[in-house]
Every structure is written in structure tokens, then in C-alpha cells.
Amino acid sequence: MIPLLTADEMRVVERQAIEGWGVPSLVLQEHAALGALALLPPGQPVHVLAGPGNNGGDALALARLARLEGREVSVWSPSAQPGWRGDAAHQARLWKGLGGEIRTSTAPAEAMAVWRGWVVDGLLGLGTTRPLEGAALAWVRALNASGLPVLALDLPSGLDPSAAEIPGEAVRATRTACFGHRKVCHGLMPAREACGDITVVPIPLDRAPRAALQLLERPILPPRAWDAHKGSFGHVVIRAGSLGMSGAAVLSALGALRVGAGLVTVLTDPEVRAEVAAQVPEAMVRPWQGTLPAEADVLLVGPGGIDQVPDWEGPLVLDASALKEGEGKRWMERPGTAITPHPGEFARLFRLPRPMLMDERLAQARQVSTGKPGVLLLKGAQSVLAGGAREELWINPTGHPGLATGGSGDLLAGMVAGFRAQGLPMREAVAAAAWFHGAAADRLPGAGLLPRDLADQLPELLRG
Ligand SMILES: NC(=O)C1=CN([C@@H]2O[C@H](COP(=O)(O)OP(=O)(O)OC[C@H]3O[C@@H](n4cnc5c(N)ncnc54)[C@H](OP(=O)(O)O)[C@@H]3O)[C@@H](O)[C@H]2O)[C@@H](O)CC1
Ligand SMILES: Nc1ncnc2c1ncn2[C@@H]1O[C@H](COP(=O)(O)OP(=O)(O)O)[C@@H](O)[C@H]1O
Numbered sequence: 001m002i003p004l005l006t007a008d009e010m011r012v013v014e015r016q017a018i019e020g021w022g023v024p025s026l027v028l029q030e031h032a033a034l035g036a037l038a039l040l041p042p043g044q045p046v047h048v049l050a051g052p053g054n055n056g057g058d059a060l061a062l063a064r065l066a067r068l069e070g071r072e073v074s075v076w077s078p079s080a081q082p083g084w085r086g087d088a089a090h091q092a093r094l095w096k097g098l099g100g101e102i103r104t105s106t107a108p109a110e111a112m113a114v115w116r117g118w119v120v121d122g123l124l125g126l127g128t129t130r131p132l133e134g135a136a137l138a139w140v141r142a143l144n145a146s147g148l149p150v151l152a153l154d155l156p157s158g159l160d161p162s163a164a165e166i167p168g169e170a171v172r173a174t175r176t177a178c179f180g181h182r183k184v185c186h187g188l189m190p191a192r193e194a195c196g197d198i199t200v201v202p203i204p205l206d207r208a209p210r211a212a213l214q215l216l217e218r219p220i221l222p223p224r225a226w227d228a229h230k231g232s233f234g235h236v237v238i239r240a241g242s243l244g245m246s247g248a249a250v251l252s253a254l255g256a257l258r259v260g261a262g263l264v265t266v267l268t269d270p271e272v273r274a275e276v277a278a279q280v281p282e283a284m285v286r287p288w289q290g291t292l293p294a295e296a297d298v299l300l301v302g303p304g305g306i307d308q309v310p311d312w313e314g315p316l317v318l319d320a321s322a323l324k325e326g327e328g329k330r331w332m333e334r335p336g337t338a339i340t341p342h343p344g345e346f347a348r349l350f351r352l353p354r355p356m357l358m359d360e361r362l363a364q365a366r367q368v369s370t371g372k373p374g375v376l377l378l379k380g381a382q383s384v385l386a387g388g389a390r391e392e393l394w395i396n397p398t399g400h401p402g403l404a405t406g407g408s409g410d411l412l413a414g415m416v417a418g419f420r421a422q423g424l425p426m427r428e429a430v431a432a433a434a435w436f437h438g439a440a441a442d443r444l445p446g447a448g449l450l451p452r453d454l455a456d457q458l459p460e461l462l463r464g
């Protein structure tokens with residue numbers, strides 16, 4: 001799991017190093033500048049933009065180190081009176097001590113027209129409090145129009161470090177030297193895209209900070225014992241599939257089987273039983289007669305037009321038609337439940353406005369899940385995972401728009417049930433399903449992806 005810190009959380013980590021461990025803040029800055037300098041191709045001229053705060057201080061430190069390396073370096077400030085204080089003022093003195101100049105211009109595009117090499121963006125970092133305006137905005141616009149490669153210090157100037165959305169205009173960086181820990185803007189789209197290639201530069205800070213938002217990494221699955229048998233991997237029962245929507249039952253069954261469930265029973269509407277059975281011979285396919293098999297370990301309900309949830313005490317996964325209007329709270333309060341809505345289903349379930357932006361998805365996921373035992377997967381690009389009586393949100397980074405095709409959600413729901421049946425706790429089962437589902441798609445880039453192609457990728461992908 002990769003923590004994505006807000007500016008406030010990062011300040012806590014910074015304070016702890018400075019006040020707790022006694023690391024001088026200039027030492028932090030020196031580590032940051034040295035690490036960033038190493039990301040610039042050797043020998044090339046460097047044009048350094050230094051803003052009003054410590055991000056500008058990092059930029060001035062980098063300018064000094066680059067000059068000591070023998071590079072051609074120029075330093076620019078959007079303001080004629082930068083008004084540096086503290087560490088940044090100290091860095092300015094060191095730079096000037098080496099004979100360095102600090103230049104400004106009211107026509108940044110003209111200044112940049114003769115630049116060669118790389119630009120270092122040290123205008124704004126963690127202290128960004130509002131959208132860019134005035135001189136800073138003019139410099140960022142000129143930089144983005146210049147076509148020059150840019151190394152952003154900590155984050156591309158203009159981004160809100162704690163948000164996914166870009167508040168106005170922001171630097172489009174080629175690379176970003178992220179100091180110490182990733183911030184929210186380094187993990188979530190669309191801000192993440194403005195960062196270009198991200199390198200986390202190690203600086204002496206706590207390696208395991210608290211963060212309310214975390215990016216999923218490849219889940220670690222329990223090993224399979226040599227003497228395991230099909231009873232060891234659980235029995236998934238799927239109530240899915242109706243006339244015109246039999247494929248959803250097929251895909252859910254495939255999802256559960258392809259992640260390694262021991263047994264799968266599909267309870268489907270009688271008129272489609274034969275066609276479902278013909279497409280997944282590995283599953284037991286029976287007509288729905290109002291009762292569940294006694295030996296079920298997990299029940300998945302919904303794909304393919306099924307809206308009635310049978311009475312059942314055990315682990316429950318609900319998707320698609322089972323996600324009925326206004327019932328979200330009920331399911332989030334039921335222990336052992338996972339719901340997997342896309343944003344439209346989410347809005348209907350919780351009677352909330354449809355969350356369109358990433359920051360809205362986070363806020364709404366948090367709102368409905370806080371303190372609740374149920375697990376929520378709010379699907380879409382970078383799906384949001386919440387609940388299970390845990391406060392932090394997990395974000396799934398895998399997958400691409402090729403997944404936006406009918407049936408991929410049905411496969412995912414089956415995967416959740418399949419992982420849960422093998423003993424993963426519900427929140428971990430949902431995380432594993434979301435991660436591997438997207439990772440399977442990442443092996444098949446582009447459009448035209450069929451959910452069953454994804455299913456075929458899974459066994460090899462799970463082997464690692
Ligand atoms: N965290 C760490 O461990 C380490 C941090 N380090 C470095 O410090 C950086 C953070 O420094 P920082 O706090 O001084 O903030 P930074 O972004 O440089 O500037 C704030 C200034 O900008 C101003 N301002 C704000 N928004 C604006 C806007 N839209 N347009 C124009 N101005 C705007 C704001 O003004 P105010 O809002 O107060 O009016 C204030 O004057 C961090 O990103 C990293 O590079 C490293 O050295 C090592 C370890
Ligand atoms: N742009 C995207 N990037 C990554 N994943 C996506 C994107 N669009 C959709 N997905 C994923 O594809 C799946 C679609 O599920 P869903 O909307 O329920 O489809 P269906 O109902 O057709 O089965 C979800 O897992 C979702 O997260």
C-alpha cells in the first residue's frame with residue numbers, strides 16, 4: 001500500500017523529523033535538492049524557477065548544486081521582490097555567494113524563447129493554497145507553451161497537493177521529484193497526469209506515515225497448501241442471469257473460478273439455465289427455486305437482472321440490479337457485505353448526486369462508509385474502496401478505459417466472491433479483485449477488450 005498524504009499529513013511528518021529527531025530543515029532541503037538534481041540528464045543547461053516559499057528554497061539549493069557540478073544555470077523569480085524568509089532566504093544568500101544572479105521578467109515567454117536544456121519548476125509546492133494567478137500564472141502558461149522539458153520539485157506548480165482535481169492551470173511536468181512521500185496529487189487522476197514520471201526522493205522522514213488515502217499495490221495472496229482440495233477454496237453461490245442477460249451469470253461464474261474458487265454454483269432463472277450451463281461447464285448450474293444450498297460460503301447476487309436478495313446470514317456480494325434505490329445504508333450496516341456500484345448505481349443506492357469528479361467520489365465514499373462494517377467499491381477509473389469498519393480509503397490504480405465495456409463488472413463481482421470464498425477478509429477480497437481485474441486489462445491495452453479475455457489472463461497473472 002502506498003500512502004498518499006495530504007499537505008496537513010505531510011506537515012506532521014516534517015515536524016516530527018525537525019522537532020522530534022532534530023533534523024535541521026536545511027538538511028531536508030539539501031537531500032531534496034540533491035535527489036532532484038540526480039533526475040536531470042547530465043551536462044544540460046538548467047533554468048530554475050524559484051517561487052516565494054520553501055519550494056523556491058529547494059530550487060535555489062538545486063541551482064547551487066548544479067552550478068557546483070559545472071552546469072550552466074540561470075535562476076528566475078516571477079516576482080521582482082521575492083521576499084524570501086527562513087530557509088529560502090538562506091538558500092538565496094548561498095546562491096548569491098557563488099556569484100549567482102536572480103533574474104525576473106514581465107515577458108516570460110520571451111525569456112524562455114532562448115532557453116535550451118531543462119527547466120526546474122520550484123514555483124510552488126506543499127504550501128499552495130489557491131489557484132494560480134498574476135505573475136506565477138503567466139510563468140506557468142509560458143512554460144507549458146514552451147515545449148521545454150520540465151522537472152517539477154515536489155509537485156507541478158498549480159496543483160493542490162491534497163486533491164485530485166487541478167484547481168486552475170498547472171505545470172505539465174516531464175518528471176516530478178516528489179520529496180519523501182507521495183502526496184494525493186501524485187496518485188490520483190487527473191492531477192497525477194500533470195506530474196509526468198514520478199520519482200520519490202528519499203529524505204530523512206518517517207517511512208510509515210499515517211495517511212487517510214492509500215494506493216493499492218499488488219495484493220499478496222495466501223499460498224495454496226500442497227494437500228489442498230476443492231473444499232479448501234470455498235463454495236461460491238451466484239444468484240444471477242435472466243432472459244436476455246444470461247452472459248452476466250456466465251462472466252460472474254468465470255470470475256470466481258478464474259481466481260481459484262473451489263466450487264461455483266449458479267442459480268439462474270430457469271429459461272436460461274441450459275445456455276449458462278453450456279458456457280461454463282465447470283460450474284453447477286441450477287434453476288432458482290427460492291432456496292440456497294446449505295454448503296454455500298459466499299453468496300453473490302445481482303448480475304444479469306436479479307434484484308431480489310435471498311435471506312442469508314453469510315458473506316454477501318451485491319452488484320448491478322441487486323443495488324436498489326435507497327438501500328445503500330442498509331447494506332453498509334450489514335457485516336460481511338460488499339457492494340460494487342458504478343457511479344450511477346451508487347447515486348441511486350444512496351440517493352446522492354452522481355459523483356463525477358474524483359474528489360467527489362472520495363468525499364461521498366467517505367460519507368457513506370465512515371464507521372460502517374459493509375465494504376464499498378465505488379467503481380470507475382481509479383475505483384475507490386471504503387468501509388469494513390476502517391477509516392482509510394484505498395484507491396485502485398490498475399486498469400484502463402478498455403474496461404468500460406458491458407460485462408466487465410460482472411466478472412469483477414465474481415472475482416470478489418471467489419477471493420472471499422478462499423478466506424480473504426471482505427475488504428481484502430474486494431481489493432484483490434479490483435487490482436487483478438485492472439492488471440488483467442493492463443496486459444491487453446486498448447479498446448475491444450472482452451471480459452472473458454480478462455478472465456483468461458487471470459491464472460497466469462495470479463501466479464505472479
Ligand atoms: N515537507 C517537507 O518535509 C519538506 C519540504 N520541502 C519543500 O518545501 C515546500 C513547501 O514549502 P512552503 O510551505 O514554504 O510552501 P511553497 O509551496 O513553497 O510556497 C508557499 C508560498 O506560496 C504562496 N502561495 C500559495 N499559493 C499560491 C498561489 N496560488 N500563487 C502564488 N503564491 C501562492 C504562499 O503565500 P500565502 O498563501 O501565504 O499568501 C506562500 O508564501 C515543499 O513543497 C518542498 O518543496 C523540502 O525543502 C524538504 C522537506
Ligand atoms: N476508465 C476506466 N479505467 C479503469 N477502469 C475502468 C474504467 N472504466 C470502467 N472501469 C472498470 O470497469 C468495470 C466496469 O464495471 P460496470 O460498470 O459494472 O460494468 P458492467 O455493468 O457492464 O459489467 C469496473 O471494474 C470499473 O472500475
Ligand SMILES: [K+]
Binds near residue numbers: 124152153
Ligand atoms: K513545484
